[in-house]
Amino acid sequence: MKLATFSAPPTGRGAGLGSSVPPGTFWAQFGDEVLLYTDEPRWEELVEREGWSFLQPREHQVSVEREHMHVVVQNGRLFQQEHPDVRVLLDRGRFLLVELDPKRARRLDEENETCYGVLPLKENQIVFDVHEPTAARTTPVAWIQDLVDKVAHPTLEADLTHLVSFLTRHSTSTHYAEAATWARDQLEAMNYETRAQDITLNGSASRNIIADKLGSSTGTRNVVLVTAHLDSINLRGGPAASAPGADDNGSGSAGLLAMARAFKDHRGMHDLRFVLFGGEEQGLFGSKQYVAGLSASERAKIQAVINMDMIGSLNSPAPSSVLLEGASLSQSVIDGLNEAAATYTQLTVQTSLQSANSDHVPFIRAGLPAVLTIEGADHTNGTVHSNEDTIDRIDYDLALEILRMNVAFIARILSEES
Secondary structure (H helix, E strand, O other): OEEEEEEOOHHHOHHHHHHHOOOOOEEEEEOOEEEEEEOHHHHHHHHHOOOOHHHOOEEEEEEOOHHHEEEEEEOOOHHHHHOOOOEEEEEEOOEEEEEOOHHHHHHHHHHOOOOEEEEEOOOOEEEEEEEOHHHHOOOOOHHHHHHHOOOOHHHHHHHHHHHOOOOEOOOOOHHHHHHHHHHHHHHHHOOOEEEEEEEEEOOEEEEEEEEEEOOOOOOOOOEEEEEEEOOOOOOOOOOOOOEOOHHHHHHHHHHHHHHHHHHOOOOOOOEEEEEEEOOHHHHOHHHHHHHHOOOHHHHHHEEEEEEEOOOOOOOOOOOOEEEEEOOHHHHHHHHHHHHHHHHHOOOEEEEEOOOOOOOHHHHHHOOOOEEEEEEOOOOOOOOOOOOOOOHHHOOHHHHHHHHHHHHHHHHHHHOOOO
16 A cells, blocks of 8 residues: 555544545544555556645655554553564554554554554544534533632642652552552542452452442432542563652542542532542553443443543643543543533543543443543653653643543533433
8 A cells, every 4th residue: 555644624634535535545534644545556546636736745655555554552652662663654642553464463452451552444544533622612601610620730739749659559569559548538538438449460459449429319310430540550660660650640540539629519410439440550450340340230320431541741732632532432421521621621632432551441341431531642651651750740731621621521411410
């Protein structure tokens, strides 16, 4: 296949691309970059097509077999760090287009589900999209704005500072147990009803921390979940090595506590649950076991799952951006978060239905509407899973904006009739 990329304005992206390319030519959208690819015989037709030069395409000086084109969804730069021999055809931070033999791609996809996912490139695929803020902007609701304004920098920074003070939060360490106990104490002090859920990973023990606030409705009550993984890891150093995990995922864990503080005196119609997972870095153990333990009636009540993982690293120049990553079954949650971002924040919103690498995935696999909220995809934090993921790299303005978006969305759906 011959390849070319071009920068597309908002009106030139999405499903409408199909009508503007010749038959037998395919496209894939990576934010504002569009990849076109076709076989050699059709390439000349594409090049000679009216308007081709206007696109200012960048032709790739390589040819690739169609079945060797794969999308990588990575945390940080973990795929590239572990597999520097793999040729990258297009680099958009969290999302890569790479050239891989299909058998190797399947093997890599199976070997480390918390660092990266490897998926075959589909024809005419939106890998991720970028949304114009004005498209979803509405007038703020006063009582929701009041809740949004309760998200505070001082307590967020204080909580994150405490979390990174542990040498590591490796899921089976005493440090993790101490961090989990501390987090539970914080939630209890906010008058949430808390409990620990014991989990196992590779024969060792760890735990999830769960905190509940019941809704006020006397009828059927649904439940909204806010989740984050509490553990951290140093891949090269091992379980006992320094793993501050400031962005991954101290930012999400401290963010969960910040959201709990915002809602501590608010009682919506539906139930609100906060869950800090253990064992994420070893293979999503905490979220997998949590989902597996849900009864059919408990699953039926879940209205939305908002997962936070890495919300504190500003990897690109302004404007600040957030990626909302889910699946088709969580599209309504993505849409609601996009609207909340446009109304209550200055965030640029990116969306993707390529879900991988975090605790939203077990919920999606179980047919539950979960969305990952994570710092924007264009570039990515290359220090995760190391001793360099430190608090001095945190951008609190970005984290606070993501938290405000999440609070606004949750406030709205907690107030809706069943």
